[in-house]
Amino acid sequence: MERVLTLPESPAAPLSIRAKALVFHDPGSLDLLQDVERIAKSEATVLVIGETGTGKELIARHIHAESGRTGPFVPVNCGAFSETLIDAELFGHEAGAFTGASHARAGWFEAANGGTLFLDEIGDLPLSLQVKLLRVLQERQVVRLGSRRGIPLDVRLIAATNIDLARAVEAQHFRADLFYRLSVATVRLPPLRDRPADILPLARHFIATYCVRLGRPLLSLTPQAQQALLSYSWPGNIRELENVIHYALIVSGDDCITERDIKLIPLSGGAPTGQDQKLVVGGLGAGSLRDAANVSAPSSETQAASLPPPAADEWTALAEAFSQLLRKGETDLFSRIEETLIHTAFAHAGENQVKSAKVLGITRNMLRTQLKRHGLLTTGDDQIEPV
Template sequence: MQANILLIEDDAAFRGMIEEALKARNYEVSAAGRAEDGISIAGSGAFDLILTDVKLPGMSGVEAIPKLKEAAPDADIIVMTAYSAKETAVEAVRQGAYDFFSKPFSLSELDVVIRRALDKRRLQNEVVALRETLRSEGPSMRILGDSHPMREVKALVERIAPLDTTVLVIGESGTGKELISDTIRALSGRSSGPFVKVNCAAIPEHLFENELFGHEKGAFTGASNAQPGKFELAHGGTIMLDEIGDMPLPIQPKLLRAVEQKQVERLGARRPVDVDVRIIAATNQNLQERVRDKAFREDLYYRLSIAVVELPPLRQRKSDIPLLAQHFIKRINATIGLPVKSASPDALAALKKQDWPGNVRQLANTLERAAIHAGSDIISAQDIASALGGPKPTMADGDDIDQGAIDLRTTMREVERNLIVGALTRAGGLQTEAATLLGLTPKNLWAKIKKHGIDPKAPH
């Protein structure tokens, strides 16, 4: 790894040995015997790393740290000393040193310390470069789609991402709510902070408060140690509350306090803890209906919905299907290793005829199954039909699809019911497998089964 290193060491023999060893490892090295000389050299070049002894004639290495940081603000400083007192280490770090280690040391130990510092620097530079690339490209490179609804979504995301305000992302299952949340966070001023994701539908009600807000030692039987909750872990960054509509009603007042007052209270605590987090909530439910049904607090809903991103279902943006299909085919090729290059025009037409109750997630799953079925590097209409579990479609405009497939003239409710029945039949009544076929979560499939009054064991 190429790097420009400044070495400050008053022992000429030791300095020469370290300088020679570093140059042998292909580092560019400048050297000085006094802190004052090192500061002057630091200001005249672009250094990645500064190694300085503590005990130097005149100004000490620790005293020189602020001046070295001023002269070379981008360089990390590592202090080396034979005086390994804890107070010296603490003071060096307090003054701005990145690391601290004691003499005598082996060259292999020095290698580890230097590589760790340079690796950290490289990763920081990569993060900055990626962030700048993302900022310059905006959501267009992350959120796929050129339909009018998706252009509106991208424009909205670009406007609200830099604002440090609460965001509510609404959309059916599989529409890309997590991708939108990731993009908002990546384009925000909190992109370098922690990003904590919580699936509210996956937490048992009796564990919800502990999961979000943590507990103190002895708060309950088995609480042998204090533990921070998700909000504290997200301090300085972003927390995503997925499936917020499933949050139990008794927990909602405490969430409201976290939103409004930026405070949480651990179980068993005597005082609240301040937290600095941005909240992104997401749901596939109609929260206004949940409010009317007294299942969701009205004040919490209004506090969460300051900025709302509503994602269109795939059936409302079918013109995006070719672009999405090509993206997923490339991903399949890269991750699974299937030599599939594209989908045929007939296959794309077949995809456009579907109504996709599982949305983009279902489309991705369908293409993966079709790629496995494909007998060549081009996915055909027959491959799509096999992946969907139905007969080969008739491609002429206006033709009816064969028996058992979707009648495009039926209502959306009938379309959804027919798809669920077909998936359950194909899966032999196994709901988990049927959910996979539809691109749904088992929980969402169960809700739809109840809505349509379907018997999973005998779906017909």
């Protein structure tokens, strides 16, 4: 028996922002699906826990579909709004409630009335709004900003997180009372590496999907390509697998996908899988999609000429260090420089993610991807820190 959950088709959506399919083939996955469908029949608030890219929204959508609720399924990413905006987005506002509020507007809770509200990245919700969310859950009504009148609600709440909320409670980043209120029914989605029997069925699903989009006949996986997929740890989970398959179909020239077409990013920072040893910059699907490019070794003269012009003594010294490494023929240089920079910046910022991201000039999500890739952050440690 095999079950497949997919997101609604949306051609305008970005290619790699979330897991778009979830296959239940592994015995553990099938047991999990049975538990999920039992939970769906109740009215219990659900907390879905899992790493990025494991399919938390797919589980939430399935719970809604199986619940019998006739209202809409409304997904909201709590990390996508600033602290000043998310209050009005969730709970709504009246005209004149704040500067720029020229007319009244319903929030996401009201939009989901009669249906299901899915709050993704619930761990990013500010403490001040956690109090309001708890009150809404207890009183089953919402009060818009600028109003004193409660609006009755019939909304089922499903929350999701990729962090350990119990540890967040201990660190006083998340309210204990809200945690217990959310976790009436908890669904823990295992990472892809812990359900290996799902890997090849998922790969075949994505092959079928992208062959249609690319106008290609259905391709198969060679035994060597299958082994490459099964032996990889998939830090980016289903989302990463989708991107790997998509790329393999783009570069494959035969009627099958070979090991050469499978481009993976080993956690150890070693050379990518594949006989032609292409350098994959950043990683396909592990948080951010980068370009894959063929890299050949230029001459020493070309290397020196391509170095950036010095802007200060420190930059001159750094450029000279790079030049020496290139002349020595160091391999895997990009990955090692990236790892060194991430380690150094994280230590410099006192292992604070927000400060590290600011120093490096990247987003916090991008930083977390790099920290996990280089072994500086585990799922349980994610986001549990002072800002």
